[in-house]
Amino acid sequence: MTTQDDLFQPVIELPEPVRADRYRRLIGLDDIKTRLRKEAMLLADPQRLQLWAEKFHGPEVAATTLFTDRAPLFVFAGDVGCGKSALAESFGCDLADALDLPVYLYRLKLATRGSGLVGEMTALIGAAFEHLHLQGAKSKSTRGINAVSVLVVDEADALVQSRENQQMHHEDRAGVDAFLAGVDSLAGAQVPVLVVLCTNRLGALDPAIMRRAAATFVFDRPDSAQRLTALRHALHGIDVPAATLNRLAELTGPDGTRPGYTYSDLTQRLVPTAVMDAFPDSALTDEILLRTVRAIEPTPIFEENRVAP
Ligand SMILES: Nc1ncnc2c1ncn2[C@@H]1O[C@H](COP(=O)(O)OP(=O)(O)O)[C@@H](O)[C@H]1O
Ligand SMILES: [Mg+2]
Structure with a gap:
């Protein structure tokens, strides 16, 4: 039973x-x-x-x-x-x-x-x-x-x-x-x-x-306005200038054959990685955020034809 x-x-x-x-x-x-x-x-x-x-x-x-x-x-x-x-x-x-x-x-x-x-x-x-x-x-x-x-x-x-x-x-x-x-x-x-x-x-x-x-x-993956909203929520309480947020939303978008970030790429990879970079000795700066975004590759698009392991 x-x-x-x-x-x-x-x-x-x-x-x-x-x-x-x-x-x-x-x-x-x-x-x-x-x-x-x-x-x-x-x-x-x-x-x-x-x-x-x-x-x-x-x-x-x-x-x-x-x-x-x-x-x-x-x-x-x-x-x-x-x-x-x-x-x-x-x-x-x-x-x-x-x-x-x-x-x-x-x-x-x-x-x-x-x-x-x-x-x-x-x-x-x-x-x-x-x-x-x-x-x-x-x-x-x-x-x-x-x-x-x-x-x-x-x-x-x-x-x-x-x-x-x-x-x-x-x-x-x-x-x-x-x-x-x-x-x-x-x-x-x-x-x-x-x-x-x-x-x-x-x-x-x-x-x-x-x-x-x-x-x-x-x-679907977020468009640029949605990425901006997600980033703004995730970085709430940290003083990040609007221009930097816009730049992050732009850099996390699709680029040629590379897809844009997923929501979880933003909230579970990008922002936590940046926080870890700053912790414990420094504030979370624009520079850290921009550096982190360049280092993180978005999750690949799930391929339909891939044979399950
Ligand atoms: N539309 C969304 N808006 C805000 N955050 C999201 C959104 N989609 C996903 N996330 C974030 O990513 C995490 C993982 O999402 P999840 O629902 O598990 O994705 P899926 O099941 O589609 O693979 C969520 O817990 C949340 O933190
Ligand atoms: Mg799921």
Whole structure:
């Protein structure tokens, strides 16, 4: 028998201050956040659409039927270090506020992958969905829903690879099938459970997963205005002249074949490296910042064709 602890990281009840703060600080994702909130509200609590229709139109609005039977699945795809995991693990705070209900964050442990036991991945996925099913059923009563669960499947690259890929191992194909079966079963049961799948490999996503997803969100590297905002936030409290910030935003942009910095290149590499350079004997100067930026190469673009190790 697989227990909750074998399947998931510790479950977190949202809203929670650290994650709410992280959600607010994410830059460049306003459109994604707005759409995600609406989609998530309707998938978790479909009655709201009917209420909307009655309020503004009348009881028989054909367009509302277009939303039935949609799978409660979101795909977050795109470059590394651009906020997929950060948003997946924090948007529940916003959803909880919007619905005025608790949101439980479940993060699937894919740790057993690679241990080589045939069937393990498939069994893990099956057991995880079964668990969420039960949780979802408890979150629903005749009076409506009283909680929402969000399952985040992060770094799902191997899991969601196209089944058309000839090199794909039989066991991985079974993993995709188990995942789709799980998502479909949630859709059928109409329980308030949402699934978010994060991957760096949009192009390699299995078409069946793309078809099922209620929405696919693509995350990009920051443009220059977004880099400037990220740098300003990260360097808040340190007196850096506007001209230097602008110069840093420029130097961290794409240059010929070299891509621009990701958000995490800025916040987890550039600024911490510069701080370490200054610490403990000097202030963080413009010169240190400019020197550090020249020394740090941006994370390479994730190559679609690279064969997974
Ligand atoms: N859009 C963003 N705005 C601000 N910071 C970001 C953004 N995206 C990523 N970061 C920073 O980079 C870190 C890593 O991002 P993460 O969400 O793990 O990237 P991904 O899952 O897309 O590879 C975040 O914790 C955050 O500090
Ligand atoms: Mg991630």
